[in-house]
Amino acid sequence: MSDNRLKIGITQGDANGVGWEIILRTLADQRMTELFTPVVYGSKQAADFYSKLLNEEEGSVQFNVVSSAEESRRGKVNLVECGQINPQPGVASAEAGKAAVEALERAMADLKAGDIDAMVTAPIMKETAQSETFQFTGHTEFVASHLEGEPMMIMCSDRLRVGLVTIHIPVSEVSQSISKEKILSSLTTLRQSLKADFGIVEPRIAVLSLNPHAGEGGMLGSEEQEIIKPAIEEAFQEGTLAFGPFPADGLFATGAYAKYDAILAMYHDQGLTPFKTLSPDGVNFTAGLSEVRTSPDHGTAYDIAGKGEADPQSMRNAIYAAIDIVRNRRNWAYWNRNPLQRFEREKGRDVSVKDLKLPEIEE
Numbered sequence: 001m002s003d004n005r006l007k008i009g010i011t012q013g014d015a016n017g018v019g020w021e022i023i024l025r026t027l028a029d030q031r032m033t034e035l036f037t038p039v040v041y042g043s044k045q046a047a048d049f050y051s052k053l054l055n056e057e058e059g060s061v062q063f064n065v066v067s068s069a070e071e072s073r074r075g076k077v078n079l080v081e082c083g084q085i086n087p088q089p090g091v092a093s094a095e096a097g098k099a100a101v102e103a104l105e106r107a108m109a110d111l112k113a114g115d116i117d118a119m120v121t122a123p124i125m126k127e128t129a130q131s132e133t134f135q136f137t138g139h140t141e142f143v144a145s146h147l148e149g150e151p152m153m154i155m156c157s158d159r160l161r162v163g164l165v166t167i168h169i170p171v172s173e174v175s176q177s178i179s180k181e182k183i184l185s186s187l188t189t190l191r192q193s194l195k196a197d198f199g200i201v202e203p204r205i206a207v208l209s210l211n212p213h214a215g216e217g218g219m220l221g222s223e224e225q226e227i228i229k230p231a232i233e234e235a236f237q238e239g240t241l242a243f244g245p246f247p248a249d250g251l252f253a254t255g256a257y258a259k260y261d262a263i264l265a266m267y268h269d270q271g272l273t274p275f276k277t278l279s280p281d282g283v284n285f286t287a288g289l290s291e292v293r294t295s296p297d298h299g300t301a302y303d304i305a306g307k308g309e310a311d312p313q314s315m316r317n318a319i320y321a322a323i324d325i326v327r328n329r330r331n332w333a334y335w336n337r338n339p340l341q342r343f344e345r346e347k348g349r350d351v352s353v354k355d356l357k358l359p360e361i362e363e
Contacts, residue, residue, distance in 0.1 A: 005037070006117045007072060008322055009107040012042025013122025014129075015087045016096040017300025018310035020050040023122060025312035026319065027061050027077050036323055038077045039069045039116055041103040043084045050087070054308055069115035082106045089306025097128030104139075108146050111291050118292035118322040119143075122315070123300045137168040139295060140286050148290040152189045154262075155272060155297060156321060157279035161198070161262040162271040163190040163287070174267040175210065175223060183207070183231035186264060191240050193287035194261055196332040197325045203261035206251060207232050207244035210266045214247050228266075248274065272297075281313040283321045292325050294318040 013019030024047070027038055040047075044065065051060065064076035072078035083099035083106075104124070110116045121139050129136075136142040144151035155162045165186045166177050187205060194203035209228060211221030218225055228245045235242045248265070251257050252274040265271030275282060275297075282297040296314035304310060 005074070006323055006326060007037045007039050007069060007115070008319060009069065009110060009116035009119045010038060010040045010319070011103045011107050011119065011121045012040070012046065012083060012100065013103075014096045014100045014125045014300045015043060015046040015083070015085045016089055016091050016093060017123055017125065017302055017305050019122030019300070020046055020087070021054065021305070021308065021310040022296065022312040022315040024050055024054060024061055025310070026315045032319075033075050033077060036319070037072055037074050039066075039072045039107075039110075040077065040079045041082055041107045042079070043087075043099060043103075044079060044081050046085055046087045046099075047079065050306075053306060069110040080106060080110075087306075090302040092125055092128050092302065094128055097125060098131065100124045101129050101131070101134045104142065108143070111293075112146060117326050118294070120315070120318045120322050121293065121295040123296065123298065125300050125302075139284075139293070140167055143286050143293050144289060149288045150185065150189060151289055152186060152193065152287045154190070154193060154285045154287045155275045155279075155282050156198075156285055157275075157282040157317070159279050160257065160275055160282075161194070162275045163193075163262055163264050164266075164268060164271050165264065166267050168268065171267065171269075175221075178210065178223065178227060178266055180227050180231045180234070183228060183264075184235055187231070187235045187240050187242050189288040190262055190264055197285075197287060197292075197328050198261075199328050199331070200261050202241060204241045204243070204259070205262050205264055206246055206257065206260040207242055207264045208248045208251065208266055208270060209245035212247065214245050252278070281311070281317055283314065283318045285321060285325065292322055292329070294322045294325070 010023060023040060061077050063079040064073055065079050065081060066072055069080060083103035085095055085099040107119050111119050126138055140151055140153050153164045153167050163186065165183055166174055169177060190205060191203055194200045207228065209215060210223045213220060215221045215224035224245050232242045232244055248270050257263055284295045284297050286293045296318050298314055301310060
């Protein structure tokens with residue numbers, strides 16, 4: 001159902017990458033403003049630069065320039081000017097990194113203030129974004145530092161959902177970074193997200209092993225026997241439908257992943273490699289936090305920046321996912337409210353359900 005009351009903030013990302021191209025191609029479709037109210041955070045100069053590189057049909061967007069998200073208008077593509085930069089497609093520069101962070105911080109402030117309902121981030125170059133005030137290994141860590149909750153990276157598509165126990169750390173540190181408690185916490189977060197954010201009544205979760213062949217009975221590693229399997233068993237006893245540990249190659253190669261609502265991977269590439277192979281236009285969703293943030297599942301793509309070759313489908317999907325997740329969360333809160341009457345002891349009377357102030361349900 002179309003409802004452009006939702007305001008979705010979109011950050012420009014690295015202006016020397018493909019961020020502006022996928023933003024412009026996505027928002028050039030006038031039907032998008034019927035679905036939601038876009039609020040783009042970024043440089044008007046960069047927007048104009050990339051508009052000229054794209055043909056009129058794909059890159060022509062009339063921006064309503066505003067000073068804040070509060071001033072945004074329905075039916076318009078709104079632009080909060082920030083992160084000014086003269087783009088140099090394909091060039092990694094400190095200037096581009098600074099402009100990307102400025103747009104990100106401006107959008108985060110509005111997200112926390114409730115002036116936008118969700119944030120969709122175009123790709124940044126992690127190295128060029130680093131500064132004295134920005135020392136994060138990615139969007140996920142930045143967002144988590146500003147919002148309540150424990151973050152989990154979930155890669156999602158219509159075909160597959162993959163959650164990660166560890167995120168942006170070296171492979172050499174993965175083994176020492178996983179524990180029974182961390183896996184239990186990850187399963188709890190993943191289960192709750194699948195229920196509240198994706199509307200799955202009681203999800204089935206497959207848990208991947210860490211070592212080849214699930215450790216081969218301890219011959220190829222002990223983490224499965226000592227950490228992962230005990231965590232799965234305890235989670236199952238507590239009500240989570242968790243299964244495994246499964247060797248990643250076998251689970252994906254045989255198609256057995258399709259039997260589950262989500263997969264919990266131990267580390268970044270273990271989960272993202274099969275996900276991007278099976279879902280090339282997927283979405284990166286930061287679950288477990290108080291607000292919604294999604295992004296395309298690809299990077300800055302410097303090699304094709306400025307050539308008009310960037311595919312906007314993952315950006316579109318990231319926006320659609322943000323809208324769906326916001327609505328699902330609101331519906332979840334509505335349907336899981338306490339339906340029982342409250343008793344106000346001070347006044348000595350019952351309060352009926354009609355007296356309670358409840359959020360409006362999203363259709």
